[in-house]
Amino acid sequence: MSKSLIFLSSVQKELAAERRAVKDFVDNDPLLSQFFTVFLFETLPASGRRADEVYLQEVDHCVLYIGLLGNIYGFEDSEGISPTEREFDRATTTGKERLIFVFGSDDTARHPKMQQLVRKAGDQVVRRRVNSIPELTAAIYASLINFLERNGDIRTLPFDAAGCPRATLEDLSSEKMRWFLSRARLQRNFALPETTAPTDLLTHLNLLDNGAPSHAAILLFGKAPQRFLLSSEVKCAHFHGTELRKPIPSYHIYKGTVFELADQAVDFVMSKLDYTVGAREQGPQAPVSYEIPQPVVAEALVNAIAHRDYTSNASVQVMLFSDRLEIWNPGELRPPLSLDSLTRPHPSIPTNPLIADPLFLAQYIEKVGSGTLEMADLCKAAGLRPPHFRLDMGCFILTLWRPGKTSKPKAIATGQAFGQVAGQVSEQVRRLLAVCVGALSRQELQERLGLRHRDSFQHSYLQPALEAGLIEMTIPDKPNSSNQQYRLKMTGQVTRQATGQVANEVTGQVRRLLAVCEGALSRQELQERLGLRHRDSFQHNYLQPALEAGLIEMTIPDKPRSSKQQYRLTEKGRLLLAAPGPQESAQ
Template sequence: MNPVRIFISSVQKEFADERAALRDYLRGDALMRRFFEVFLFEELPAADRRTDVAYLDEVRRCDIYVGLFGNDYGSENTGGLSPTEREFDLATAEGKYRLIYVRGTDDAARHPKMRALVHRAEGGLIRKRFNTPSELVARLYAALVEYLEEKQLIRSGPFDAAPCTKATLDDLDPERMAWFIRTARATRRFPLAGDASPAELLEHLNLLDDGRVTNAAVLLFGKKPQRYLLSSEIKCAHFHGTEVAKPIPSYQVYKGTVFDLVDAAVDFVLSKIALSVGTREAGPQAPVRYEIPKEVVAEAIVNAVAHRDYTSNGSVQVMLFANRLEVWNPGTLPPSLTLEKLRQAHGSVPANPLLAEPMYLAGYIERMGTGTRDMIRRCSEAGLPEPEFAVSDGFRTIVRRVQGGEEPSGKTSGKTSGKTSGLILDMIRRQPEITIPEMAEALGKSTRAIEMQLAKLKQSGKVQRIGPAKGGRWEITEGGDE
């Protein structure tokens, strides 16, 4: 999120100590600097524009106007108004959130125009009095925490249940919501009818807060979620070695809904790891096995997306090295869980419950806390070491790859480069009569994705279709055998 901009208005000389104290506190406190950015006119660099124009422009840009009123009124313009009063008037006219602090209790000692300004401010605002800079800091801190709660930037409830302040229903994608209803009905017997409206879906999933769309609604169904929640993207990188090093051979930043992000990141990893395609000796479907089980890759990425801290500026990172897969997210374990408990039967404690429930309904996650144990079991079955889990500056899942080019036990022959087009060519070599739906099922892709890959292969002269759609076969041309 963009920082909340604070403009501090006062007679500079009279409030030099207070202005410095507020600046240092707002920039030094962990909570304050996370949300707020303070502007002081004395820090504005020299520029070729009039002073009065410059500070009034800053009032227009600010979100919160903080007025410090004392005894002095300040220099007056030809109309008899000081900068402080003009700033206050503009903030009022612009509808800014205003906080007024008055130093001292002796109003008789004030300049008559400042006394009048204090009384005018009292007519429409609750103002606080203070005597020392420390008192001022304490009062402003309390007011800013109240502001954050009022704007629901901080709250006792989960982040995903808070309204996405600048998003509206028009920012949600009806087609994505219709897809969700169809998927959830087929996967979890979702009770809403297939023709249910977007409003009915949002109400059913508790994704509205007094008619406002929540952060979860934007993450699940937004047309452009990163417009409002920038760090919700996923960064994927592939390194040939075992450490982070530049240049990065392959680097992608994915945007979209949480469903889009998971699908894209999983595809990124699967396209970079080895895949074995067996024969049809054991049945009509050729067996396909990835070097790291697809379910393990998906579980690690889904957990990172569903349970991360969305208030952090960090993004989920998926890093594939020569010897391991690492998935990192800016989050931590809930107090009731430990790293040891992840390896045992444990309850499900989602950090973002309104986000996790729809992901469960769409079949992306399980609700019973079985995900990490399933990862351990599947890695063991594939002949891989157990996944590692760690909490330091975030939560990290590490899945070890097979060392030295050896294949896990029980793995079939025919290891390929891992790219989808190469895998398609490999399947055609083994079984020329293979159908597009069979390719899609074997590779875990949609039929549309396979059709697009085949179209590219045809266009590049690497493959051609012989005979009709039913009963025909594929043929690899000379270019496809290079």
């Protein structure tokens, strides 16, 4: 590929260092050096030709003219015109692309003729003032990139619009696109019918780059998005205390499309938050209230996934502590947004508009820039501190506060022993109760649970069970005795019996499902009660585990795929609901 010639014009002696810096910068830049070479008159060997003939011929040959204008006008010929002005005039008459950079802001220090040349150049082209070599090279770099883009030599599309390297249409899921069409039509009255061909949908949403899927297309509808964008995964961790330290009781890395990531992350958090169930007389469905409102959690997580910087090697990190939920989102606020502006009405300025638009159509987010204000209002209504925003280490960090330890949610009687808050125990303690048969030593209990780490066992299992009065020591006056063993107390036996003495306890997601399963309900009704949008996530994390555990059953078991299929609690499921539920966050 032949390189384009840049003619660099200035008074040589005044700006010798700047001229050399520009040439070195272009010659050594990995991108610019592929397209340009810089001509400096002083690098030519001795010749019998007249100097003015040489430099004017080089102007004729160049593609780009760069003029550096300082204070000195330079040598004047018989007509009183300097070589610098001759070169500018020649570039003008021959129609060359001209880039003008003026050193300094004090025009009164310039030679009168240089002042005139600065004004003449400014009347014809946009000039840029600089004060140092770094400013000059940065400005030249931006101008040259712009020149290459306008001429089609390079393309620097936004991340979401740019083609995903090595990805083809075969890497997109037609099933996921059909799900999107169905949901978008239902939620936003989307114009395209559910029978729309995949390529037509992608074209309509501007998700193709020269016929190939863009980064946004892969993140929205990819079969395996993390195959191409590894850091697009979401990491979720749950800590019993207020600090980030091991052991980590629960840690998951979620993969999938942005829709699936949002659903999975929301499920992770909601399954570990405290909840209460209201009285049925308040309506046909007993309301379930979480310590942090579900819309607040969903808004925070979806915003992080939608607006993060996908060019970063970092992932969205979700960390649930005993006193707060923190969401770390790679990237920073886009101008003119600021941390302060998030607390008052502000415009919506998405980092990835081609990702944000389908999320809006599927009603995962709104476009009006009201999300942070709604979160604050919902937190206030729930008696929580307002959300806190900060920027740190290249990340936008959102903190949502949990209720104070002295202000636990109060359960409202429902007519059933259900969803009790006081005295609830963690999943770890429930597992301990399930294997505690007879009197056993610490080591025997650890072995039965498959745990290797003594500190983790004592912190997350043994100590909470002792403090809750569910187990007791056989030698209480000598707690550190080598002969010490542990056995169930009566309260522990009741708790274990109520849960069917199952060692492999149910997840928080399944418990949430049981909490809303009143009577016989369809899959869609259950999803709506749980506030879940994505069918695959619901079936994988809620419905199937509950069916396999025998906690719910089908009303038409011999026709599992019937359009009239409904689900109801089994006797085992009702017993589980009557027992104290998990309360990991209380640890």
